[in-house]
Amino acid sequence: MKVLVAVKRVIDYNVKIRVKADNTGVETANVKMSMNPFDEIAVEEAIRMKEKGQATEIIAFSAGPAQCQETIRTALAMGADRGVLVQTDAELQPLAVAKLMKAVVDKEQPGLVIVGKQAIDDDSNQTGQMLAALLGWSQGTFANKLNVADGSAEVKREVDGGLENIKIKLPAVITTDLRLNEPRYASLPNIMKAKKKPIEVLAPDALGVDIAPRLKVLKVEEPPKRKSGIKVKTVAELVDKLKNEAGVI
Amino acid sequence: MAVLVVAAHDGKTVRSNVANAVTAASQMGPEVHVLVAGSNAGEAAKSAAAIQGVAKVLNAEDAAYANWLAEDVAPLVVKLAPNYSHIVMAADSVGKNVAPRVAALLDVAQVSEAIKVEAPDTFVRPIYAGNAMATVQTADKIKVVTVRPTNFKAAATGGSAPVEQIGGTGAGGLASYVGAELSKSERPELTSAKIVVSGGRGLASGENFKMLEALADKLGAGLGASRAAVDAGYVPNDYQVGQTGKVVAPDLYIAIGISGAIQHLAGMKDSKTIVAINKDEEAPIFQVADYGIVGDLFQIVPELTAAVEKK
Known part of the structure; x- marks a missing residue:
């Protein structure tokens, strides 16, 4: 079974982001970019499936500017076999990405798609569910554990009250939660090997997908700042403040 | 419409x-x-x-x-x-x-x-x-x-x-429900609790969360945790407060042994009053806390539990 994983290039999770002065967005120039952490978990899960003999080939998909090739290379260095980049400098929203992925899935016919449950830039948490809908496939979202068997998958999901177990038919879309696995680091020899692995570059037009944004971003602003508080010396002082100043206990 | x-x-x-x-x-x-x-x-x-x-x-x-x-x-x-x-x-x-x-x-x-x-x-x-x-x-x-x-x-x-x-639309047959492993708790649900007591890596073990439970029970509070505490296995996943976990905005949020990574702050910074208890006075959690105490949580928490009135 082929497994397709999606990897998004996002501002590194350690970077403190800055809102642009003209309120059109967030500053991305000269900022460290990395693979979305949830997507690293998706790549790792696919590699483990290959190591167990459940996956035959891992395709790493990305969409966005040319630099997304670096993100795909990271996936290839971790252990993916080849990459597909839908290259565009246009703004991509989740529905458009889901449609681009559907076009690639139609062509590649994977038995399973694994994506991160959300990207840490737009925090949408939509693409996996949307892709499953467009394909008419089942969806195992917020996966904490994945067990692929013949024609179906058991998914343990992280939900509000704890964990939930579902059984879904394959092909399916899985979205990863934090506890699914701990992604590996790419070794130096594997980073070197990854440079020789192929990346196919496609244009959205060639896939016949309309990627025009549906949501218009009117402005992006700094959140309201909390005014800094005080340090207290003793528990008695804290209890007094909570009771008589804040009035919360 | x-x-x-x-x-x-x-x-x-x-x-x-x-x-x-x-x-x-x-x-x-x-x-x-x-x-x-x-x-x-x-x-x-x-x-x-x-x-x-x-x-x-x-x-x-x-x-x-x-x-x-x-x-x-x-x-x-x-x-x-x-x-x-x-x-x-x-x-x-x-x-x-x-x-x-x-x-x-x-x-x-x-x-x-x-x-x-x-x-x-x-x-x-x-x-x-x-x-x-x-x-x-x-x-x-x-x-x-x-x-x-x-x-x-x-x-x-x-x-x-x-x-x-x-009328319904019937079952599509794509997925079936097997069962759930839900956390059992008599405490208020995290996202709607008026007070939330939350613990992080500083707790050092799941066993030590009992100390937070005692405080939470006295305050009638919900119990939460940082990602670090969940990843370390101290508490179940549904305790996680943050960007990719639950978002809470109680009247009072008490962060105990939580350093305050931006991913955690995303889930709690709309709380009305924030208290931070941490031994590291440089911890970023103090930047959003209304009241902070620098010190050993293993001393401060029992003292606080004793000092507050039962709700």
Whole structure:
């Protein structure tokens, strides 16, 4: 079974982001970019499936500017076999990405798609569910554990009250939660090997997908700042403040 | 046109965040309807009908809806959608699972985790773990929106909307429910608790969380945790507060042994009053705390537990 994983290039999770002065967005120039952490978990899960003999080939998909090739290379260095980049400098929203992925899935016919449950830039948490809908496939979202068997998958999901177990038919879309696995680091020899692995570059037009944004971003602003508080010396002082100043206990 | 709120429930009552979603929905259109889909969900439908501001409850009974599988619930919502201007769900684990599937089937965008309704087509939503706020406008005819419950006041009860029975759409056979491993707790639910006591890596073990339980029980508080504490296995995943876990905004949030990574702050910085207890005085949590104590939590927490009055 082929497994397709999606990897998004996002501002590194350690970077403190800055809102642009003209309120059109967030500053991305000269900022460290990395693979979305949830997507690293998706790549790792696919590699483990290959190591167990459940996956035959891992395709790493990305969409966005040319630099997304670096993100795909990271996936290839971790252990993916080849990459597909839908290259565009246009703004991509989740529905458009889901449609681009559907076009690639139609062509590649994977038995399973694994994506991160959300990207840490737009925090949408939509693409996996949307892709499953467009394909008419089942969806195992917020996966904490994945067990692929013949024609179906058991998914343990992280939900509000704890964990939930579902059984879904394959092909399916899985979205990863934090506890699914701990992604590996790419070794130096594997980073070197990854440079020789192929990346196919496609244009959205060639896939016949309309990627025009549906949501218009009117402005992006700094959140309201909390005014800094005080340090207290003793528990008695804290209890007094909570009771008589804040009035919360 | 009316707005449809899709309500998650436990068979007896709709989730408490449905009342918050109704408030958000009432800012989007002139009339709010609530869909209660389930198997034997009549009681839950009645609880939705009692929320003020609800004009009508649609109760769809079908065995396929018993466990809220997105594959089976989404087609029902899609069938009803042409009658509505908006489809609204609370941004909890049900809404996040179902709403994008509905949006894609309708070929419309989704607005995730709206925190403010500027206009029926314009919403404010946090991005980058709440470090930026985006105002977005949608041109789609049917608008699919998930709303962050803590940013909308819960609508009061005391209403008496009519409940209309509607047909189901059946099971698609793509997915089946096996079972759940739910955390058992007598404490208030994290996202609606007035006080939240939360622990981090500083607790050093799951055993030490008992100390926090004692404090939480005395305060009548919900119990939360940072990602570090969940990843270390101290507490179950549903305790996690943060960008990718739960978002809470209680009157009082007590962060104990939590350093305050931006991903954690994203889930709690809208709390009214924040207390931080940490031995590292440089910990970023102190930058958002109203009251901070620098010191050993293993001394401070028992002292605090003894000092507060039982609620």
